[in-house]
Amino acid sequence: MLLRLRRTVKLGAKSLWLHRLRSTLTALGIVFGVASVIAMLAIGEGASREAREQIARLGARNIILRTIKPADERTATANTDSVQAYGLTYADAQRIRHTIPDVVEVVPQRLMTFQTWYRNRAATVQLVGTVPWHTDVHPVSLTRGRFLTPVDMDYQQKVAIIDKPLAEHLFAVDDPIGTDIKVSDKYYRVVGLATAVGRAATAGPAGPGAGDARGSEGGTIAGNVYIPLTAFRKSFGEVTVQYAGGARLAEKVELQEITVKVASTDVVLPTRDILDTLLGRFHEKKDFQVVVPLELLREAARTKRIFNIVLGSIAAISLLVGGMGIMNIMLATVSERTREIGIRRALGATRRDIVFQFLSETLLLTLTGGLFGIVVGLVLPLIVSHVGQMPTVTTGSSIVLAFGISAAVGITFGMYPAWQAATMDPIESLRRE
Amino acid sequence: MAIVQTEDLGRMYQMGEATVHALSNVSITIGQGEYVAIMGPSGSGKSTLLNLLGCLDQPTTGRYLLGGQDVSRLDDRRLSAVRGRRIGFIFQSYNLIAQLNIIENIEVPMIYQGVPEAESHDRARELAHQVGLGSRITHRPAELSGGQQQRVAIARALANDPLILLGDEPTGNLDSQSGAEILDTLDALHRQGKTLILVTHDEHIGRRAQRVFHMFDGRIDRIETNGH
Numbered sequence: 002m003l004l005r006l007r008r009t010v011k012l013g014a015k016s017l018w019l020h021r022l023r024s025t026l027t028a029l030g031i032v033f034g035v036a037s038v039i040a041m042l043a044i045g046e047g048a049s050r051e052a053r054e055q056i057a058r059l060g061a062r063n064i065i066l067r068t069i070k071p072a073d074e075r076t077a078t079a080n081t082d083s084v085q086a087y088g089l090t091y092a093d094a095q096r097i098r099h100t101i102p103d104v105v106e107v108v109p110q111r112l113m114t115f116q117t118w119y120r121n122r123a124a125t126v127q128l129v130g131t132v133p134w135h136t137d138v139h140p141v142s143l144t145r146g147r148f149l150t151p152v153d154m155d156y157q158q159k160v161a162i163i164d165k166p167l168a169e170h171l172f173a174v175d176d177p178i179g180t181d182i183k184v185s186d187k188y189y190r191v192v193g194l195a196t197a198v199g200r201a202a203t204a205g206p207a208g209p210g211a212g213d214a215r216g217s218e219g220g221t222i223a224g225n226v227y228i229p230l231t232a233f234r235k236s237f238g239e240v241t242v243q244y245a246g247g248a249r250l251a252e253k254v255e256l257q258e259i260t261v262k263v264a265s266t267d268v269v270l271p272t273r274d275i276l277d278t279l280l281g282r283f284h285e286k287k288d289f290q291v292v293v294p295l296e297l298l299r300e301a302a303r304t305k306r307i308f309n310i311v312l313g314s315i316a317a318i319s320l321l322v323g324g325m326g327i328m329n330i331m332l333a334t335v336s337e338r339t340r341e342i343g344i345r346r347a348l349g350a351t352r353r354d355i356v357f358q359f360l361s362e363t364l365l366l367t368l369t370g371g372l373f374g375i376v377v378g379l380v381l382p383l384i385v386s387h388v389g390q391m392p393t394v395t396t397g398s399s400i401v402l403a404f405g406i407s408a409a410v411g412i413t414f415g416m417y418p419a420w421q422a423a424t425m426d427p428i429e430s431l432r433r434e
Numbered sequence: 435m436a437i438v439q440t441e442d443l444g445r446m447y448q449m450g451e452a453t454v455h456a457l458s459n460v461s462i463t464i465g466q467g468e469y470v471a472i473m474g475p476s477g478s479g480k481s482t483l484l485n486l487l488g489c490l491d492q493p494t495t496g497r498y499l500l501g502g503q504d505v506s507r508l509d510d511r512r513l514s515a516v517r518g519r520r521i522g523f524i525f526q527s528y529n530l531i532a533q534l535n536i537i538e539n540i541e542v543p544m545i546y547q548g549v550p551e552a553e554s555h556d557r558a559r560e561l562a563h564q565v566g567l568g569s570r571i572t573h574r575p576a577e578l579s580g581g582q583q584q585r586v587a588i589a590r591a592l593a594n595d596p597l598i599l600l601g602d603e604p605t606g607n608l609d610s611q612s613g614a615e616i617l618d619t620l621d622a623l624h625r626q627g628k629t630l631i632l633v634t635h636d637e638h639i640g641r642r643a644q645r646v647f648h649m650f651d652g653r654i655d656r657i658e659t660n661g662h
Contacts, residue, residue, distance in 0.1 A: 008545050019533050344529045347490060348590070349518015349546035351511050427490050431529065 006357060013361035027330045028370035030323025031407050035374025036381060038316035038403040039395060043382035045312050047393035049305040056301060058140050058198070059294035061266050064273055066093075066259040070252075071286040084240055086253040087288040093280060094259050100279065103272050106262040108138045111233045111255075117226065118183040119171040124223035126167055128184060130233025138262045139198065141227075146178050146193030149229050157231040162193035167224025182226075187236045189228060198225065269295045317406075323370070324410035331363055331418035342422050343430025352423040359422050363415025364408070371407030375400055437501055437597055437629050438464040438487065444495035445482050456482040457652045460496070464598075469630045471640050474649030480633045481602070483649070487631060488600045489517045501597045518546045522591030526603035528583040530575040536562055536586050537571045543593040554593075561589035565619065581612030588619060592628075599623065601632040605639070617642060 017024040059065065068088030094109040111130030116123055129135075133149045136142065144165070153160055161182065168177050181188045228236075243250040263272050273293050280289060335342070342355055350358075378400070382393035445457040457479045464470050474480050485491040486498060489505055492513070498506040505516050522543075523529075530539045540558035549557070562571050565585040567578075575583050584604060591599055604620070605613035613636070621642060624630055632639055640646050646658040 004550065005545065005548050008551065012545075016533065340529070341531050344531060345542065345546075346514070347488070347517060347523050347529075348543040349514055349594070351514040351546070353511070354514075354546055428485055431490075431525070 005354065009354065009357045010361045010365070013358060013365050017362055017365055023330065024366060027327055028366045028373070030326040031320070031367050031370030031410065032374040032377060034316065034320035034323040034410075035371045035403045035407050036377035037319050038313075038406065039375060039378025039399050040381040040385070040393075041312040041316050042309070042399040042402075043378075043393040043395040044385060044391065045305070045308050046396060046399075047382070047386070047391060049301060049308065050394055051392050052301045052304075053298060056294050056297045059292070059297070060138065060140070060260075060262065061295050061298060062263055062269060063138060063294055064261045064263065064269060064276060065292040065294070066261065066276065066280070067290045067292060068254055068257050069288060069290045071288045084251040084253050087286060088254040089256040089259050089280075089289055090283075091255055093283065094256065096279060096283075097259065097261055097276065101261075101272060101275055103263045103265075103268040104261055105264055106134055106138050106260075108132055108135050108260040108262075109230060109256045110135075110258040110260065111230055112257040113237065114222065115185045115226075117167075117171070117223075119175075119177075119180065122171050122173075124167060124170050125221065126163075126184070126224055126226045127222050128233070128237075129225055129227045130230040131227055132230055135227065138260050141195050141198055144194045144196060146191075148193055148195070149227065153229045154231050157235045158229060159187065159189045159232055159236070160192045160228065161189040162195050162227040163191055164195045164224045164226075165197045167226065168194055170223045184226060184228075185237065189226070189232075195225075195227065266295055269293060316403075320406055320410055324367075324414040327363055327366060327411070328414035328418060331359060331415060332421070334362070335359060335418045335422040338422075339425060339430045339433045342425055343427050343433070346425075346427035347431060355423040356419045359419035360412070360415045363419070364411045367407045367411030367415075368404075371404045374407065375404060378403065435466045436463045436499075437466050437468075438462070438631070439499040440486075440496060441499075442496035443483075443486060443493050443498060443506075445479075445486060445491065446494045455652055457486070457493075458495075460652075460654055462647065462654065464629065464631065467624070467627045467629055469624045469642070469644045470632070471643035471646045472631065472633045472649060473635065473640055473646055474655070478649040479652040480649055482652070484600060484602055484631075484633045487598075488521055488523060489513050514546070518543055519594050520597040522594070522596040522599045524584070524587050524591050524599060524601040524604045526606040528575070528580070528587045528607075530583055530586055530590075532575055535572050535574055536567060536578075539575065539586055540590045540593055543590060547594055557593065558589075561592055562586070564592075565589045579612070580608050581615055584608065584612075584616050585619065588616075588623075592623075598629045598631055601630065601634075603634055603636070604632060605634070605636055613638070 066089055071087055089109075091109065094107050097104060098107045108131060113128050115126055115128045117126045131149065133151055133154065136148055141164075143162070146162070148162055149160070152158070161184070163171075163177060163182070171177070171182065172180075177191045177194060179191065181190050239255055240251055240253045243252075261272070261276065263269055270293070273291055277291060345355065345358075379395060382395055385391055386393045440460055440462050443457060443460040444455070447454045447456055460483060472480050472483060482491070486493055489500070492508075493506050496506065497504055500516065500520055503516075505513065508516065531542065534542070537555065537558045540561055541554045544554035544557065559568075559571060562568055565588055567582060567585055567589070570578065570582070575586065578586070601620070605616050608616060617638060620630060620632075630643075632643065634640065641660065644660055646660070648655045648658065
């Protein structure tokens with residue numbers, strides 16, 4: 002039986018080879034179908050993984066509170082001389098720490114964009130006024146030197162930790178540690194070097210800091226500078242002043258961000274509700290925003306699922322079209338070879354032999370098509386990554402899936418023509434010219 | 435010993451309302467090594483009988499014993515095996531497979547009986563030599579003359595050393611000289627002890643055969659015995 006099968010497959014290969022152009026064109030449908038399945042899954046996986054990584058960087062156990070400027074206040078105070086105060090306060094941070102049991106860590110932050118100089122080199126930086134336990138909550142790790150200490154806080158020391166991109170930008174050859182950098186008009190001593198953090202982890206220019214990011218003098222942000230929160234307050238105060246069309250706009254914001262870390266992911270959502278209630282009591286105007294990375298993660302998972310379904314259906318349709326192309330050609334082949342089928346039947350071929358003969362041709366077509374499709378599907382994401390600057394992740398399971406589907410398509414769409422060939426009456430087939 | 439034995443063989447077709455008796459009550463016996471011709475006008479049931487004898491079709495009534503085995507009620511798989519092992523077909527229009535070369539064409543019946551490739555290849559070569567086509571084994575059928583193609587078909591019919599050789603107008607498409615050559619080849623096979631059953635219009639064949647079954651209206655009309 003196995004021997005017969007082997008010779009049948011050989012026969013199929015031979016007959017496909019005889020109609021090279023036709024076979025190639027037929028298999029192309031499968032090539033593109035399989036390639037699109039793999040490429041689409043790779044692009045989808047890449048996009049969602051990037052999103053998940055960004056969110057995960059925010060910390061799954063974190064809840065981020067951000068100051069936002071209440072929208073309706075802007076015009077109301079436009080021509081007054083008073084100072085507009087809004088946003089999160091030190092009192093909020095204290096309250097959160099002392100009243101909510103599941104809170105493990107609270108990191109209040111002051112964020113502003115400033116120009117920074119070292120000798121004659123300048124850079125726009127995100128100045129982060131923070132606390133010594135910042136690194137427990139945010140994914141910042143120290144590469145050299147030290148981070149902030151309680152002593153720095155108590156004595157409002159003008160010390161700074163700068164991150165790697167900024168260090169590379171400002172210090173071409175010098176060792177940054179121990180040198181003084183000028184932030185706005187104040188000098189700070191660099192005491193430590195930290196790893197870079199993605200934009201999502203810091204407030205970022207589009208985030209809450211934007212409301213009073215007066216210091217922004219254009220240019221992209223080169224990196225982060227971490228200084229003691231107390232020193233920030235002393236150096237730069239809390240009131241920012243803008244002059245817009247002759248009017249003087251003064252704003253007072255104590256904190257841009259409070260990051261709250263809770264004991265476990267289970268209590269993230271209840272704590273979010275408690276925070277909302279607690280802060281809502283002291284903030285009549287809605288001047289803060291709650292961001293829950295865990296929720297974002299779940300949302301990203303949902304989005305990914307939808308994305309996969311959409312991409313999957315597109316790819317499935319293209320495979321279906323490829324499969325129908327194959328069925329079409331195989332039906333034509335069967336009717337073209339009716340006489341041959343009759344001859345083979347007369348010479349001892351069983352129905353099963355005929356089914357195998359045509360099925361093996363279809364399977365050879367789809368499987369070689371599938372193999373080429375995998376090659377194309379592996380190359381395509383690389384091109385997309387290179388040209389489109391998009392991350393792509395090709396998973397082994399997508400290859401297996403695509404190949405499995407192409408085999409299934411081959412069997413499904415090959416079965417009917419093969420069955421038709423096998424059930425033909427040998428006498429009728431022999432009579433056909 | 436009787437190789438072919440039929441008992442009241444009948445074949446009916448349903449053509450709409452009407453029932454057509456293509457063959458009725460055919461009882462014949464053909465012995466080992468016999469050379470038999472079946473003759474008759476169109477529509478006399480020759481082809482129907484040939485299809486039944488060749489196990490391409492199954493009778494509606496009666497029995498057909500081939501080599502002692504009742505083959506009148508077999509499933510497709512067994513019937514295909516009987517065709518492959520016990521019957522060698524020679525068709526009017528040769529019926530070679532166009533995309534296969536001579537050797538491959540001769541190999542076809544052996545493939546379906548699971549003969550290993552090396553063995554079937556050697557046997558096909560040997561058979562090609564036997565029918566005088568040893569030098570053209572890699573040619574395609576289209577590159578051969580009608581007579582040569584029919585020789586390939588004969589070689590193919592012999593591939594599994596069948597019990598009977600069934601010919602359907604084997605010289606019908608050939609000019610008289612090629613036809614005569616094919617008949618000589620068939621005579622030679624007969625002398626080697628093969629059992630030949632040929633359906634024909636050709637009087638030449640009728641004269642060469644030992645017995646001629648004359649058919650008319652789906653029945654054996656008369657049996658003529660030639661005194662060789």
